[in-house]
Amino acid sequence: MATRRNKTVHSLPGRIRLRVPGLRGDPVLAEAIASHFAGSPGISAARVNVHTGTVLVEYSPQYWDEPGVILSVEETRKGRFSGPEQETDRGVREAVRTSSAPREHRMLEPGRRGGDRHGERKRRSGWERRLADEERAGRERAPEGVKAPETGLPERLDLRGVLTSPSVTRRSLKTVFTGFALGTLLLKRQVIGRSPLAGSEAVADGATVVGLIAAYPLFLWGLKHPQQAKRLPYDAIINALSFTLLVLQESVGGLLLTLLVHLSKLSMGIDQAKARQIIRQVGILPQKSWLIAAGGEVPVPTGSLAAGDLIAVHQGETVPVDGRVVGGEADVGESQLTGIPRPVWKGPEYPVLAGSELLQGNLRIRVERTGRSTRIRAMIRSAARRKGLADREYRERMDRMVLFSLLLAGGILLLTRDTKRTLAVLFSGAPAAAGLALPTAAGVAVGRALDRGIYVRDEKHLLAAADINALVLDKTGTLTDEKAEIREITVIGREYTKAGIIRLAAAAERRADHPVARALRAQAVILRAAPMPEPEKSEEISGFGVKARFKDEEVLIGNFRFMEREKVELAEVEAKARRHQHLGLDPVFIAVNGQVRALLGVHEEISPQSAQLITALRAGGIRKIVLVTRDTREAAKRAASELGITEYHGELTPEDKAAVVRSLKGEGFKVAVAGDGLDDALAMAEAELGIAVGCMGVDSAAKVAGIVIPQREPQRVAEAIYLGQRLKERINQNLSIAFGLNVVGLGLGAAGVLTIVGASILGNIGIIAVIANTYGKTWLEEAFGGAGEVRHVSSAWVDS
Secondary structure, eight states: OOOOOOEEEEEEEEEEEOOOOOOOOOOHHHHHHHHHHHTTTTTTEEEEETTTEEEEEEEOOOOOOOOHHHHHHHHHHHHHOSSSGGSOHHHHHHHHHHOOOOOOOOOOTTTTSSSOHHHHHHSSSSHHHHHHHHHHHHHHHTTTOOOOOOOOOOOSHHHHHHTTTHHHHHEEEEEEEHHHHHHHHHHHHHOSSSOOOTTHHHHHHHHHHHHHHHHHHHHHHHHHHHHHHHHHHHHHHHHHHHHHHHHHHHHHHHHHHHHHHHHHHHHHHHHHHHOOOOOHIISSSSSSSEEEEEEEEEEGGGGGGGOOOEEEEOOOBBOOOOEEEEEEEEEEHHHHHHHSSEEEEEETTOEEOTTTTTEEEEEEEEEEOGGGSHHHHHHHHHHHOOOOGGGHHHHHHHHHHHHHHHHHHHHHHHHHHHHHHHHHHHHHOOOHHHHHHHHHHHHHHHHHHHHOOOOOSSHHHHHHHOOOOOEEEIIIOOOOOOOEEEEEEEOOOSSOHHHHHHHHHHTTTTTTTTTTHHHHHHHHTTOOOOSSOOSEEEETTTTTTTEEEEESSSEEEEEEEHHTTTTOOOHHHHHHHHHHHHTTTTTEEETTEEEEEEEEEEEEEEEEEHHHHHHHHHTTTOEEEEEEOOOOHHHHHHHHHHTTEEEEEOSHHHHHHHHHHHHHHHHTTOEEESSSBBBGGHHHHHSSEEESOOOOOBBGGTTTSSSEOSOOOOOHHHHHHHHHHHHHHHHHHHHHHHHHHHHHHHHHTTOSOOOHHHHHHHHHHHHHHHHHHHOHHHHHHHHHHHHOOHHHHHHHHHHH
């Protein structure tokens, strides 16, 4: 029989329509294809039409190509059918060989399904029609120009949004104005030469006024800063120096110093704005909300919500708005907002804040504030204006130099009454070059990390990475592939068939986004177990499993500890579960109404990149590596043995993981935590640094982590830590250069050898030396190993 293949109906860059054999009239296959693409990074739309048997996929060429899309559809079709007629043909095999597109990001978003054409709607079940109607209602409600909400890595960076952000705009205007004034002055001197009006006091006074206006924002900020820090910072000395130069009509020197400070702040501001924009998109607030409307819950963009709307938030989801509870009850995690690590109970009339997590339970919330008006947005804006504590060490060193130069200048003035010598000492000791040591190096490091797919909230997190000597690694999702595979299904009793129990379990996990939940939904499609019913109530109990209630059935899905906690008898299947463990499978139990009805053997592959990560970490000076997981101790032991990790902990709750971090800190370690889910958030809050890996959903660790790696690339953890180490080394080098020249200048100025002009020249030499040392490529190439391979990073560590 002739091989049937997908046929390309039409193709444009970023858009392809395929005719899929067997799709016409088959809503189960349609659901499988729609679920495959739902939530995938780089996929903006995937429309399936059962009536015509076609699939329209809109994708980002940055992440997908045509062979990759064709292959993904073919793989889904193969999972749905069996037999020689549906085997992959030679063309698809070639696509497998040549495609580099990411094909494993398969996150099912509730409510997202295939096409909703009129002809297709007639063929669907009531459940499927209801989903399509809800989705269409959500699209109709969304304001014009609002795209369908998605989670995950953004398709492209909104550069216009970065450059037009208020902080970057202000810094750009200051830099442009100062640069224009300085450039005009230098051009005039080079082209026209000395003007006949050069000796005019009016012209000199005018130049001074221009310089003072250009430096005014710096002066104003410097006057406010001591009130915030309650100390005399180096910025005040920079301001005083610039002011003095301009008053003395040394316009070139004053403007040059002002321009360099502006450029430094602008460079770092742009890089941090980029990183924060992406971090916000991968995990700060959900882009989709469940609006309660006539007929049920409707998925709508969060940006379309207004005060007074009624929304539903389910267990495991993030509250998207500030509001007040009108129905339901839940345990809510507000640690990132209030600092309280324990969950807080919320019921009717209780206020809830955007960014808090529903750990258990479900809520109906009346919207009060949205978007920039929410408390979490205000916190983000406030945090962007505050200086982190990580640079305190460097600022204290600069303050000591400032204090020394002030005391020396005061002593010289008292002894000699020579104001010129005193000013020369002050100029020589000014920390202009030292002030650029941290922001320039940090700005370059943050920007380069951004290019590598490592998003840093601000420089203090990279500086914290430099001191890390212990790393706690979450196994599931961080070290494993994001895909789980159900290799064995054992049905207990005769009440359910294999398809029936999988259908029930997949429905219970309908809103979840972890590997086992996705594996259950995929298995339901393979067994033709769809459509799945809607649970009346569903909650994920972090570290244990899922509890869901249907009309006449209460379903429990989880591990040994969950079944013991719920008092489910496991004697009948315990031996089989132990067998699964010995075979390298994780046992997952399905219980209905208190009786175990099925046992699943789930396999999660350790990512090949994880072994490279462990090798690189050890070569980089990480003294202790600890593996933690909510899976069984046997699963933890297998993974640790495979990776060569000696310390591991299994069956941990989020509180247990946090306790492991506290124990390590008690032993004197500086601890970082790398994980992907909200169950790692408590541990990250306890650690010096949190690194979120593979955070594609709203229930991710990206909200509490200082460094975010959206793609599932664990080797980037080693790169981030090593970059922090190299950054600290470079800052210390910059400070040594700057302070060395300061000491030389102080000595020469005190001896009367160095004039004010000479001190200014020496200061500019220091600034140029610091900038040249910062922008040298060697340290960045060492940090990322040239091509970025972990083996190169490891060798760089060994050589250092």
